[in-house]
Structure formats: C-alpha cells, structure tokens
Amino acid sequence: MEKLLTGKVISVNGPIVKSVGLSGIRMYDIAEVGPDRLIGEVIRLAEEIAIIQVYEDNTGLKPGDEVISYGRPLSVLLGPGLIASIYDGIQRPLVGISEACGSYIRKGIKLSPLNAKAKWNFKPLVSSGAKVGEGALVGEVQESPLVLHRLLVPPGVSGTLTRIAPAGSYTIEEPIYLIDTDAGAYEGKLAAYWPVRRPRPSKTRKKPFIPLVTGQRVIDTFFPIARGGTAAIPGGFGTGKTMTQHALAKWCNADIIVYIGCGERGNEMTDVLTDFPKLIDERNGRPLIERTVMIANTSNMPVPAREVSIYTGVTIAEYYRDMGYSVAVMADSTSRWAEALRELASRLGDMPAEEGFPPYLATRLAEFYERAGLVETLSGKDGDITIIGAVSPPGGDFSEPVTQHTSRFVRCFWALDKTLADARHYPSISWIDSYTEYLSDIEDWWKNLDPQWLTTRNEVMNILLEDHRLEQVVKLVGSDALPPAEQYILFCAESVKNAFLQQNSFDPQDKFCSPEKQLRILASLLLLYKKGLEQVRAGVSVKEIAALEEASRLVRLKSEISNQDIGKIDEYMNRLEQKLASLSAPSKGA
Amino acid sequence: MDNTSLENSIKRASEEMIAEIREKEARELGRLDEDYAAEIERFRKTMEAETRSRMDQELSRLENRAVLERKKLKLTTVERFIQRIVEDVMRGIRSHPRYRQFLMDAAAGAAAQIPENVEVRLAPDDGVYGNEIDEALRIAGDHRQIRIEADAAIGWGGCLVVDSARGRIFNRTLERIYFRKALQIRRKVLQVLQDRTEGKESVTR
Amino acid sequence: MSAEIEYTNLSGIAGPLIFVDGIRGVGYGDIVEIRDASGELRTGQTLEVDEQRAVVQVYEGTSGLSVKGTRVTFVGRALEIPVDRDMLGRVYDGLGRPIDGAPQVITDRMMNVNGLPINPWSREYPRDFIQTGISAIDGMNTLIRGQKLPIFSGSGMPHNRIAAQIARQARILTAEEEFTVIFAAMGVKFDVARFFIDSLEESGVLTHSAIFLSLADSPSIERLVTPRTALTLAEYLAFEEGMHVLVILTDMTNYCEALRELSSSRGEIPSRKGYPGYLYSDLASVYERAGRLKGGKGSITQVPILTMPSDDISHPVPDLTGYITEGQIVLERALFNKGIYPPIAGLPSLSRLMKDGIGEGRTRKDHGQVAAQLFASYAKVKRIRALAAIVGEEELSDLDKVYLKFGTAFEEIFLRQDYEENRSIEQTLDIGWRMLSLLPRDELYRIAREDIQKYYMPEAASA
Structure with missing residues (x-):
C-alpha cells in the first residue's frame, strides 16, 4: 500500500492538472503535485494519463514538475479533537495554519487535522479477550463537556480483543487496543482515517419519527423536519439563508452540529467563529462551540476544495452518528458546491447539460442527501444525520437546475421569499411555497405535548392560506370592499405573521421559542380568530377588536414572555377571551 | 338730520379708516423691510458659507497639487539622475576589460543550446568581435550554419542568439539585462544617494 | 548567468x-x-x-x-506591483504603472497582485460604524469598516456622486481617523475619473489617495487586472501600514464583460447570459479582499459600483455580486425620476453587517428598531401604493392614507438630501422619528415601548 508512485505534470489548466507516469494509481487517490507538494486528488484516469484536481492555488506549476502519490485515498482523520475545530475543505486546521503562516493561507502547508500532542483521558469499557465486531464500543473519552466521544471498532474489523490500554491519558497516536482478526492483527488508536467519498456503513435505515426542534416557530410548527431528514433552504441573495442556517445551527436540539461554509463569505464564518464560543445553549448552559465542528471553504479559497468540503463535513457527521448521536449538517451553500462541480467539469471538457452543469449533477446531489437518515448503527444504537442545505438560485429563480434537482431529493423545502425579506420579515420562509413531508412522521411526538397539535396547526395554516387568497382580491378592490368576516381573516393573518411567523434572532427571549411556548402562542392566535370571528359575525366591527389592547399585545408575547414563564400566556388568554366576550354589537338599527 | 354731523361723522370715520390703513401699511412695510433685511442677511450668509467652502476647496486643491507636484518632481529628478548614470556607464562599457569576455561567453553559452543553425546579432559597434565569435562557435559545436549579423536595435552592447528552427531568441543584450535589473539598480542608486545626503547633512550640522 | x-x-x-x-x-x-x-x-x-x-x-x-x-x-x-506609502497621491494604469508624468516610486516591496486568500479564522468581524452622512445609508443600510457594500445602479443614475460623497464624508465616530481612498476605474469614461479626482482634490484627500485607471479606451482585458492591482496596494496599506482604506471600484459590470470576452475567446462553455461558470469565484476573489485582520490595525472597506443592464437586479453581475458582498445599496429609477437624490431604494437595499455595528455605545440604542420599523412601514407604503393605483386614492382607508403621507415624507425628507449635506447619525435618527411620528403609535410594532415613549412625537411631526 505505502508504495511511492512518481510521475510528472504534462499540462496545467487552472486547478486541473494532467500527469503521466503514476502507474497503478487509483481513482480518488491523493497526489502531491509540484515542488510545493500541493494536495490533489485523482478524479479521472485515461490510459496512462491521470487527471488530478488540485486543492490549493497552483500558479507557477510547470509541465515537467514532479507528482507523487502514496496510493492512499483522500481521507478525513476522525478522532477526539474534532469538536470546536475549524477546517478548510480538505480538513486542514485553520487555526493551525494561522499560527504557522499568519493571516493568509499559503500554499503547500501541511498540518495534521488533529492535535497529535493533546492527551485524552481514555476509559476502557471492555476487557481483553472479548469478542468484538465492527462498531463495537471499546472505550470512551470526554471530548468536550457536551460530547462523550465513543471509541468504536472501525467498520470492517472484527475479532478477539487481545489487548486494551488501561484507563489513562493517551494521544491519538498511541496504540489503544489490539484485535486479532482473520486478516491479522489490527491496532486501534483514538483516531483513524476514513475516505471522504465513501459513506460510513450502518446496520439498517429507519423511518424518522422525532422532530428536530429548532426553536424557530415557522419551522417547528408549520414546516417541521425530522431528525434524520433532509431540507433545502433556497433563496435569492439577501433573503436570509445564512441567517436562517445560523439560527438553526445555534438553537436546534441536535447533539452535534457540522457547519459547512462552502464558497460563502469570509466574514460570515468569522461571525460563527466569534459567536459560537460566546453563545450559551439554554438546555445545558454550555457554549455552543462545544458541540460544533466547522468546515470553512470561503468563496475566495480554492474551488476544488469547495467541491470536497461537503464530503469532508458529512463524513465527520457520520462518525458522530455512529457513536449514537443526533447530528445536524448545515451546508451553506450547495449551489456553490454545484458551481465548483460545473467549473471543474468545464475544465475537463465534459459535455454540459442544463446551464452548463454536468449531467451528473443530480446524481451527486442525490448521493449527498442520501447520507442523511436515522439509522441503527453498527453498534446497535440509533444515530441520525439531518442535512439542511442552503441553495442560492441565480436571480432567485427556483426553476434553475440546482434548486430543481435538490427539491427532488429533500423532503422539506423552506422557500425564502424576497418580498418578506424586503419588509425585514425574518425568517423569510414563505408559508405559501414551502412544504414538508414529515408532518405525519412526527405527529405523535407533538401529540404528547398537545393532542390537538395538528388540528391547531392546520387551522392556523388555513388562516394564512385564506389570507393569501383574499390578498389577490384585495389587490383589485381594496380591503374595505370585503365583508367583515373576511376583513377579520386579514386582520388575524396579519397577527399570525407578526406574532408568530416573524422571529427576531437577536432578541434574547425570541431567538429560541420552546415547543410549549409555540403551542401557547398558536392557541392564543386561534382564540383570537375563533372568538373574534363569532363577534364579527354578531356585528362587532373589526376595528373594535383591533383596538383591544389585548389584540395588539399578542405581537409582543414572543418577546415579553420567556420560555419558562409560559403560564403567563394562559393568563393572557383568559383576559383576551374575556375582553372579546365583553364586546357587544351595536343594537340593530343604530 | 344734521348734515354737518353726518358729514363730520363720515369724515371722522374715513379719517379713522385712512389712519388705520396707513398704520397697517406702515406695519406691512416695516415687516417687508424686516423680511427683506432678513432675506439679505440669509443670502449674505449662504454666499459667505458658499464662498468659504469654495475657498476651502480651492485651497485644499492647491495644497494637494503642491504636495503632489513636489513628490513627483523629486521622483523625476532622481529618475533623471539614474538615467544619466546608467547611460554614462553603458557608454563606457565597451572599454571595460571584461566586456569582450562577457560577449564571447554570452554568444557561446546560448549557441551551446542550439543544435542547428545559429545566428548571432551584435550591436553595429561590436562588429570587430564578429570573426572571433564565429570562430569560437565553429570550434565549440557542430552547427550547420553560423551567421553573424549587425543589429541596429542593439545599442549598448551584448548579443542576440537566434534559433530560427525552434523560434527561440537567446537575449543577452545589455538593454535587456538592464531592463531586468532596473528595479534593483534604481533601488541601489537611490540608497547611495540617500546615504550621501544623510552623510552630508550630518557634516553640515 | x-x-x-x-x-x-x-x-x-x-x-x-x-x-x-x-x-x-x-x-x-x-x-x-x-x-x-x-x-x-x-x-x-x-x-x-x-x-x-x-x-x-x-x-x-x-x-x-x-x-x-x-x-x-x-x-x-506572477504579476507583481511595487507597494509603498509613497504611492499615494498618484495616478496609475490598470497594471499599476504611473500615468501622471512622473516615474514609479522606488521601493523594495513587491506584492503579487492576485493576493492570497485570508484565513477566515484570522479575520476580525467588522463592527465599527462608518458615518457617511447620508441618511439612507447610515440610518437603514449602515456601512461598517471592513465591509464590502456595493452600489447597484443603472445607467445615468448618480452612483458616482454617491460614492464620491461617501469618500468625502466618511467618518468613524469613535476615533478621529481618516480614510485613505483607493479608486479603481474599469472601462469608464475619462470624465467619470476626472469627477472623482476633482472631488478628492477638493476635499483635500487626494494626497492620500491612489487612482488606478483602465478607461473605456483601454483594452478591455486590462480591466481584469485593475481591481487586483488596486486591492494589492490597499492590502499593503491596510494590513502592513495599519491604514483604513476605502476602495471604490467602478464599474464592475465592465469588469465582468471583459471576463466574458476572455472566456468566449477561450471557447469555454458559458453559463448564464454568456458569462463563464466561474464568474462567482472570480468576483469573490476580488470582493473577498476586504475586511479586517485579527491583531491588525487597518481595514479595507469596499464600495464596488456596478450598473445593472436594463436595471435588472437578477442579471448575473448584480446577482452574483449580491451573493458575495455584505449587502447592497440599490438605486431606484422611480426615485431618480422624481428628482430625489440620493435615489436609494428603501426595500432592496441591505447592509448585512449593520446589526453588529449599531446600537448603544456605537450609534444609538433605538437605531436598529427605528431602521426595522422604517423598512416595515415603507414596505406597507409600497403595497398601499400598488393598491391605490388600482382602486384610486379616495377609496383607501384612513390609515392607508396616513401611510401614503408617511411614504411621501420618507422620500422627500428622510431620503432626499443635498450632495454637500453631511448629516450626523443623531440627525438621521431624529428625522427617522419625525417620519415615524406621522404614523399612529400602534403601528410601531417593531419598536420597544420605552423608546416610543422617548422619541414618538406626533405633534412635532405634523408641524
């Protein structure tokens, strides 16, 4: 395996380098190119020519320069120390790079993804002599206060444990256990490599049934996603894709977050980097960074590394899933990934399909989203990966190829709306164009909190849909021309938008809304709608109801009542009901 | 009815009215005057402000220009000085004891990389070296053909060695060598100049 | 040798x-x-x-x-240019060679014009408010030091005046520091360049500005390197000399057209409107050269200007730019036709970094909510105007009519200001409150009660 292959460069076209002489090299093997030993990956083989995509800036590379390969596939190093790290697309640690070469990323720099000197407190959980299969739990390490890192026998390895290290401190390079397998002895350490492009195996796939609680009302209540599900956030620029992704990464109740900044802005990653260590997770009082792994391949970093970054991210996610965790992967933005694919395909001279994208775009997207799911892991535990991918359609046009293909492979579609964003209604998730297929999957979970959940949700949704229909009429004749009952629907829909859908991610009370609080506000809205409508039908004017202090108070519930104080909403509802009841219609004839 | 009293009362009434109108007029006029004065004052102030800002603008324009022109002048002077030194040096370079060897080496070094026909182009003033180069190349390699040409485009010296079969020209003219080194040379000269001025200043002080 | x-x-x-x-x-x-x-x-x-x-x-x-x-x-x-403090005050071509009649500065510092990608970990998140003196920007689309905030314009609209006004008036409230201005012109006419040079000269900042010109009569391919040379000098001044540099790039549409031309000469497969598929990455390699560095003093703030062909914001150039930059200032033809300067569109304009650069201790506590409320209320004005166009203004409800009044006042008083008029952030917010005070108190649902108590003054507004 560790045989050194050498060849030479014969042509350079951007990051695509052709080489000859690497006989015996395989697809997706790593090749190091030129005097700076730039990292590349073999992406095509044609007779004696190996085509390599180079993950670093390769200006200055010459035909005739040397190429070497150890015949190893491009891999991710998995082990304790991933949490709270920030990597580039090929898992080079950005903090380390900055310490080694300052503020800019110089080419040719090579650093181990994990700190080889750090000592981890290992606790063995099996003893020597035990039969262990793939995925078997061998021991554990407290990786961060939030993450207990479970050391598992890697896929493909099974046999008798002949040695295991006693409890104590070890680096990732020290031998921890020895397994006698059919193929010989296997020496396990705290960390191991796994090829980025190969999904990690699991026992069986299961149907998702628990919602990923995000604390974002429009998502949790109206367009929920299940743990192990897939979602896309398409939206033109300025519609708040990244803000939505950030909010989800901050407040969703996954155990681990893998945040992939793929071809996006540098300052946005900086924002995550400065925010997450400071933000405290209400559920456990710990900084959010302690459950987060970040991959940052910003738009000005080499394009091919952008292509591989999402695989790097999802492989890390699978690693934690295998330990039995619930992992959420945020990929921002899959369009930039698709564009990287297009750029490389074009340099390879591939025949383009729609809008210059290669014909295999759909397959690649499908493969990526397929790595999500709730599974029974090799160790027998449940683990899941939820993938939430932002999509940046050119011109905000959802009919473009990436959005179209993505919508085929995700079951949750959070369409961002330019008009809402322009009015600074955030999150600008459209309640008309969005959809979810997880409602029935997760209904039981919500029913534990409120048996009426789905009905209530649907009734409020109907107000919004009715409002949407009426808006078309209003555009033509004005709202005064509508009958009072319909005017009242418009009024209630406005309340739903302002009091429920709209959420301020910078407001300490509002940024995370617990499911219980969501249910209460929803109930208040439904109360306003139902009781109010009765009164309107009885002749009370919409204006009178709108003038009630309780009616305008609804908008402020989200920011004035904390998740712990939701009893206050019940009190409020009593008052609202009384006030509504106290209104009386003017006597007939007046 | 007493006509006079009626007349009087009419007169009085009209006089009162007239007085009232006059008074009103005077008031109105006064106000107009005031308005007018205020308007003038306002106008004067805007004009003043405008003129002041105009003057400020012109002043900063002048200041800017002065600073920049001085900066540019300094650079131009230094540049001219460097130019003169370089030209002086280049004019005398042929009489430099190592020039002949430099030329021979340049031609031979380039020709060694050309397997076939070789053409060596020299400055017209370097014609005297033609035969010597020709001879040296014949001894050194087995080129099919060797041609020595005068090239008026070469002024300072050095040579061009042409490999027409491969479309290559080996450029070893002094012009090109200077062009490649110009930045370093300018830096050096400036350094020397600065050292001198600083030295002198410290002496005069 | x-x-x-x-x-x-x-x-x-x-x-x-x-x-x-x-x-x-x-x-x-x-x-x-x-x-x-x-x-x-x-x-x-x-x-x-x-x-x-x-x-x-x-x-x-x-x-x-x-x-x-x-x-x-x-x-x-690779292509290098000399960099030095002494390069300020001069005019260069797209490749960084002086064209003002004097020779290049003599220095031993040379830098690669392509730069290197900044490590995201080494960036300092931009937070310092820049007061431009323009209400539409300061109040609602705040420019932050280290931000890249483009102006999306259309042909004939006053984007250059706005950029010049920003260059002239830009101030940091927390410290008395002045900007160094670097101006790069790609494919624009000489009079545009002249206008900027004059404006810099009049405000006395020309001596610490640098100008890179690749004008309309220069070969289009030179436009591809012009922003890079300009940004290379900017990076040197900002990150090695600790200066605060404002880079104005005009017109990025011409830059993109040059890239399209090059791509088509190479016979590449085009994506949208003939632009190459790598337009996004290419633009990013220009725009991402802005920001601040950890532990560094200086900053690069970018204001790229681009004209949207047929005012179409979904055209690939503004579209891809908007995906990279931290917001955009959009100029609106309708406002421009009404004679309003600066014709900065209320709704599509956005500053993504605003949230962290404003508020208590930076501008004023109520700033964020005032801006949010102005946006929301003005969005409502737009809806009502669309309705009024169909049913007639008389048919509108009383509240809708109040909104129309607010809309007009917002455009005529808040947005409109003089080219020479430099408003402090206090003035801008006060004008904002005067506008909001035209609306009934209950309509201000984005603002905290105590701020309404403090600033809402319907009497003053109607006066």
Whole structure:
C-alpha cells in the first residue's frame, strides 16, 4: 500500500492538472503535485494519463514538475479533537495554519487535522479477550463537556480483543487496543482515517419519527423536519439563508452540529467563529462551540476544495452518528458546491447539460442527501444525520437546475421569499411555497405535548392560506370592499405573521421559542380568530377588536414572555377571551 | 338730520379708516423691510458659507497639487539622475576589460543550446568581435550554419542568439539585462544617494 | 548567468489571447512580456500550459500584434506591483504603472497582485460604524469598516456622486481617523475619473489617495487586472501600514464583460447570459479582499459600483455580486425620476453587517428598531401604493392614507438630501422619528415601548 508512485505534470489548466507516469494509481487517490507538494486528488484516469484536481492555488506549476502519490485515498482523520475545530475543505486546521503562516493561507502547508500532542483521558469499557465486531464500543473519552466521544471498532474489523490500554491519558497516536482478526492483527488508536467519498456503513435505515426542534416557530410548527431528514433552504441573495442556517445551527436540539461554509463569505464564518464560543445553549448552559465542528471553504479559497468540503463535513457527521448521536449538517451553500462541480467539469471538457452543469449533477446531489437518515448503527444504537442545505438560485429563480434537482431529493423545502425579506420579515420562509413531508412522521411526538397539535396547526395554516387568497382580491378592490368576516381573516393573518411567523434572532427571549411556548402562542392566535370571528359575525366591527389592547399585545408575547414563564400566556388568554366576550354589537338599527 | 354731523361723522370715520390703513401699511412695510433685511442677511450668509467652502476647496486643491507636484518632481529628478548614470556607464562599457569576455561567453553559452543553425546579432559597434565569435562557435559545436549579423536595435552592447528552427531568441543584450535589473539598480542608486545626503547633512550640522 | 529566452513561434492570436508554441518549463499563471516588431512592450499572463504550448492573455490587448515578429518572454513569476506609502497621491494604469508624468516610486516591496486568500479564522468581524452622512445609508443600510457594500445602479443614475460623497464624508465616530481612498476605474469614461479626482482634490484627500485607471479606451482585458492591482496596494496599506482604506471600484459590470470576452475567446462553455461558470469565484476573489485582520490595525472597506443592464437586479453581475458582498445599496429609477437624490431604494437595499455595528455605545440604542420599523412601514407604503393605483386614492382607508403621507415624507425628507449635506447619525435618527411620528403609535410594532415613549412625537411631526 505505502508504495511511492512518481510521475510528472504534462499540462496545467487552472486547478486541473494532467500527469503521466503514476502507474497503478487509483481513482480518488491523493497526489502531491509540484515542488510545493500541493494536495490533489485523482478524479479521472485515461490510459496512462491521470487527471488530478488540485486543492490549493497552483500558479507557477510547470509541465515537467514532479507528482507523487502514496496510493492512499483522500481521507478525513476522525478522532477526539474534532469538536470546536475549524477546517478548510480538505480538513486542514485553520487555526493551525494561522499560527504557522499568519493571516493568509499559503500554499503547500501541511498540518495534521488533529492535535497529535493533546492527551485524552481514555476509559476502557471492555476487557481483553472479548469478542468484538465492527462498531463495537471499546472505550470512551470526554471530548468536550457536551460530547462523550465513543471509541468504536472501525467498520470492517472484527475479532478477539487481545489487548486494551488501561484507563489513562493517551494521544491519538498511541496504540489503544489490539484485535486479532482473520486478516491479522489490527491496532486501534483514538483516531483513524476514513475516505471522504465513501459513506460510513450502518446496520439498517429507519423511518424518522422525532422532530428536530429548532426553536424557530415557522419551522417547528408549520414546516417541521425530522431528525434524520433532509431540507433545502433556497433563496435569492439577501433573503436570509445564512441567517436562517445560523439560527438553526445555534438553537436546534441536535447533539452535534457540522457547519459547512462552502464558497460563502469570509466574514460570515468569522461571525460563527466569534459567536459560537460566546453563545450559551439554554438546555445545558454550555457554549455552543462545544458541540460544533466547522468546515470553512470561503468563496475566495480554492474551488476544488469547495467541491470536497461537503464530503469532508458529512463524513465527520457520520462518525458522530455512529457513536449514537443526533447530528445536524448545515451546508451553506450547495449551489456553490454545484458551481465548483460545473467549473471543474468545464475544465475537463465534459459535455454540459442544463446551464452548463454536468449531467451528473443530480446524481451527486442525490448521493449527498442520501447520507442523511436515522439509522441503527453498527453498534446497535440509533444515530441520525439531518442535512439542511442552503441553495442560492441565480436571480432567485427556483426553476434553475440546482434548486430543481435538490427539491427532488429533500423532503422539506423552506422557500425564502424576497418580498418578506424586503419588509425585514425574518425568517423569510414563505408559508405559501414551502412544504414538508414529515408532518405525519412526527405527529405523535407533538401529540404528547398537545393532542390537538395538528388540528391547531392546520387551522392556523388555513388562516394564512385564506389570507393569501383574499390578498389577490384585495389587490383589485381594496380591503374595505370585503365583508367583515373576511376583513377579520386579514386582520388575524396579519397577527399570525407578526406574532408568530416573524422571529427576531437577536432578541434574547425570541431567538429560541420552546415547543410549549409555540403551542401557547398558536392557541392564543386561534382564540383570537375563533372568538373574534363569532363577534364579527354578531356585528362587532373589526376595528373594535383591533383596538383591544389585548389584540395588539399578542405581537409582543414572543418577546415579553420567556420560555419558562409560559403560564403567563394562559393568563393572557383568559383576559383576551374575556375582553372579546365583553364586546357587544351595536343594537340593530343604530 | 344734521348734515354737518353726518358729514363730520363720515369724515371722522374715513379719517379713522385712512389712519388705520396707513398704520397697517406702515406695519406691512416695516415687516417687508424686516423680511427683506432678513432675506439679505440669509443670502449674505449662504454666499459667505458658499464662498468659504469654495475657498476651502480651492485651497485644499492647491495644497494637494503642491504636495503632489513636489513628490513627483523629486521622483523625476532622481529618475533623471539614474538615467544619466546608467547611460554614462553603458557608454563606457565597451572599454571595460571584461566586456569582450562577457560577449564571447554570452554568444557561446546560448549557441551551446542550439543544435542547428545559429545566428548571432551584435550591436553595429561590436562588429570587430564578429570573426572571433564565429570562430569560437565553429570550434565549440557542430552547427550547420553560423551567421553573424549587425543589429541596429542593439545599442549598448551584448548579443542576440537566434534559433530560427525552434523560434527561440537567446537575449543577452545589455538593454535587456538592464531592463531586468532596473528595479534593483534604481533601488541601489537611490540608497547611495540617500546615504550621501544623510552623510552630508550630518557634516553640515 | 544564462541568457533569457524569447519565443517567436506564435500559432495564433484570438481576442486578447496569443498561443505560443515550442515553449518549455513555463509555469501556470506566470507573467509574460510580449514585444512587437517595434520593440513595444506589453504584459500578459499564462492561462494554460502544457509541454508544448502556452495560452497567454495580453493585458494591453492584441491589437497590432502579428504572429510574425512578436517576441515573448516568460518571466517565471506572477504579476507583481511595487507597494509603498509613497504611492499615494498618484495616478496609475490598470497594471499599476504611473500615468501622471512622473516615474514609479522606488521601493523594495513587491506584492503579487492576485493576493492570497485570508484565513477566515484570522479575520476580525467588522463592527465599527462608518458615518457617511447620508441618511439612507447610515440610518437603514449602515456601512461598517471592513465591509464590502456595493452600489447597484443603472445607467445615468448618480452612483458616482454617491460614492464620491461617501469618500468625502466618511467618518468613524469613535476615533478621529481618516480614510485613505483607493479608486479603481474599469472601462469608464475619462470624465467619470476626472469627477472623482476633482472631488478628492477638493476635499483635500487626494494626497492620500491612489487612482488606478483602465478607461473605456483601454483594452478591455486590462480591466481584469485593475481591481487586483488596486486591492494589492490597499492590502499593503491596510494590513502592513495599519491604514483604513476605502476602495471604490467602478464599474464592475465592465469588469465582468471583459471576463466574458476572455472566456468566449477561450471557447469555454458559458453559463448564464454568456458569462463563464466561474464568474462567482472570480468576483469573490476580488470582493473577498476586504475586511479586517485579527491583531491588525487597518481595514479595507469596499464600495464596488456596478450598473445593472436594463436595471435588472437578477442579471448575473448584480446577482452574483449580491451573493458575495455584505449587502447592497440599490438605486431606484422611480426615485431618480422624481428628482430625489440620493435615489436609494428603501426595500432592496441591505447592509448585512449593520446589526453588529449599531446600537448603544456605537450609534444609538433605538437605531436598529427605528431602521426595522422604517423598512416595515415603507414596505406597507409600497403595497398601499400598488393598491391605490388600482382602486384610486379616495377609496383607501384612513390609515392607508396616513401611510401614503408617511411614504411621501420618507422620500422627500428622510431620503432626499443635498450632495454637500453631511448629516450626523443623531440627525438621521431624529428625522427617522419625525417620519415615524406621522404614523399612529400602534403601528410601531417593531419598536420597544420605552423608546416610543422617548422619541414618538406626533405633534412635532405634523408641524
């Protein structure tokens, strides 16, 4: 395996380098190119020519320069120390790079993804002599206060444990256990490599049934996603894709977050980097960074590394899933990934399909989203990966190829709306164009909190849909021309938008809304709608109801009542009901 | 009815009215005057402000220009000085004891990389070296053909060695060598100049 | 020392490209010197190399070049420009060579114009508010030091005046520091450049500004390198000399057109509207050269200007720009036709970094909510106007009519201001409150009660 292959460069076209002489090299093997030993990956083989995509800036590379390969596939190093790290697309640690070469990323720099000197407190959980299969739990390490890192026998390895290290401190390079397998002895350490492009195996796939609680009302209540599900956030620029992704990464109740900044802005990653260590997770009082792994391949970093970054991210996610965790992967933005694919395909001279994208775009997207799911892991535990991918359609046009293909492979579609964003209604998730297929999957979970959940949700949704229909009429004749009952629907829909859908991610009370609080506000809205409508039908004017202090108070519930104080909403509802009841219609004839 | 009293009362009434109108007029006029004065004052102030800002603008324009022109002048002077030194040096370079060897080496070094026909182009003033180069190349390699040409485009010296079969020209003219080194040379000269001025200043002080 | 080699085998010239055969050992991205028969020098760069041939883009264009008699030298390094504090006050071409009649500054610092990607971990998140004195920007689309905030304009609209006004008035509230201005013009007419130079001169900042010109009559390919040379000097001044640099790039649409031209000369597969598929990455390599560095003093703030062909914001150039920059200032034809300067569109304009640069201790506590409320209320005005166009203004409800009044006042008093008028952030917010006070108190649902108590003054508004 560790045989050194050498060849030479014969042509350079951007990051695509052709080489000859690497006989015996395989697809997706790593090749190091030129005097700076730039990292590349073999992406095509044609007779004696190996085509390599180079993950670093390769200006200055010459035909005739040397190429070497150890015949190893491009891999991710998995082990304790991933949490709270920030990597580039090929898992080079950005903090380390900055310490080694300052503020800019110089080419040719090579650093181990994990700190080889750090000592981890290992606790063995099996003893020597035990039969262990793939995925078997061998021991554990407290990786961060939030993450207990479970050391598992890697896929493909099974046999008798002949040695295991006693409890104590070890680096990732020290031998921890020895397994006698059919193929010989296997020496396990705290960390191991796994090829980025190969999904990690699991026992069986299961149907998702628990919602990923995000604390974002429009998502949790109206367009929920299940743990192990897939979602896309398409939206033109300025519609708040990244803000939505950030909010989800901050407040969703996954155990681990893998945040992939793929071809996006540098300052946005900086924002995550400065925010997450400071933000405290209400559920456990710990900084959010302690459950987060970040991959940052910003738009000005080499394009091919952008292509591989999402695989790097999802492989890390699978690693934690295998330990039995619930992992959420945020990929921002899959369009930039698709564009990287297009750029490389074009340099390879591939025949383009729609809008210059290669014909295999759909397959690649499908493969990526397929790595999500709730599974029974090799160790027998449940683990899941939820993938939430932002999509940046050119011109905000959802009919473009990436959005179209993505919508085929995700079951949750959070369409961002330019008009809402322009009015600074955030999150600008459209309640008309969005959809979810997880409602029935997760209904039981919500029913534990409120048996009426789905009905209530649907009734409020109907107000919004009715409002949407009426808006078309209003555009033509004005709202005064509508009958009072319909005017009242418009009024209630406005309340739903302002009091429920709209959420301020910078407001300490509002940024995370617990499911219980969501249910209460929803109930208040439904109360306003139902009781109010009765009164309107009885002749009370919409204006009178709108003038009630309780009616305008609804908008402020989200920011004035904390998740712990939701009893206050019940009190409020009593008052609202009384006030509504106290209104009386003017006597007939007046 | 007493006509006079009626007349009087009419007169009085009209006089009162007239007085009232006059008074009103005077008031109105006064106000107009005031308005007018205020308007003038306002106008004067805007004009003043405008003129002041105009003057400020012109002043900063002048200041800017002065600073920049001085900066540019300094650079131009230094540049001219460097130019003169370089030209002086280049004019005398042929009489430099190592020039002949430099030329021979340049031609031979380039020709060694050309397997076939070789053409060596020299400055017209370097014609005297033609035969010597020709001879040296014949001894050194087995080129099919060797041609020595005068090239008026070469002024300072050095040579061009042409490999027409491969479309290559080996450029070893002094012009090109200077062009490649110009930045370093300018830096050096400036350094020397600065050292001198600083030295002198410290002496005069 | 061996002689340098000039290659004379050109196998073709196409658009801004030349194809050189029989080469050896030429690096990808290397700088190239091209001399025509008369000895005139042009500069280029390799785009593709194999064992035999190099594809070279010529920055000065290929006009007048022929396959015979052209000599090509591969210099063996990337394009570099000298950088020095003393370069300020001067005018350069797109490749950084002085064109104001005096020679280049003599310095030993040379920097690669392509720069290097900034490590996201080494960035400092921008938070310092820049007061531009323009209410529409300061109040609602705040510019932050280290931000990249483009102006999306249309032909004939006053984007250059706005940029010049920003360059002249920009101030940091927390410290008395002045901006260094670097101005790069791509494919614009000379009078535009003249206007900027005059404006910088009048405000006395020309001596600490640098100007890079690749005007309409220069070869289009030179536009591709112009923003990069300008940003290279900016990076030096900001990150090595600790200065605060404001970079104005105009017009990025011309830049993109040059890229399209180059791409089509190379026979590449186009994506939208003939632009190459890598337009996004290419633009990012320009726009991302803004920001601040951890532990560093200086900053680069970018204000790129681009004209949207037929005012179409979904055109690839504004579209991809908007995906990279941290917001956008959009100019609106309708406001412009009403004679409102600056015609900054209320709704599509956005500053993504605003949230962290405003508020208590930075601008004023109520700033964020005032801006949010102005946006929301103005959005409502737009809806009501659309309705009024159909049903007639008389048919509107009383509240709707109040909104229309607010809308007009917002445009005429808040947005509209003089080219010379420099409003403090206090003034801007006060005007904002005067506008909001035209609306009933209950309509201000985005603002905290105590701020309404403090600033809402319906009497003053109606006066």
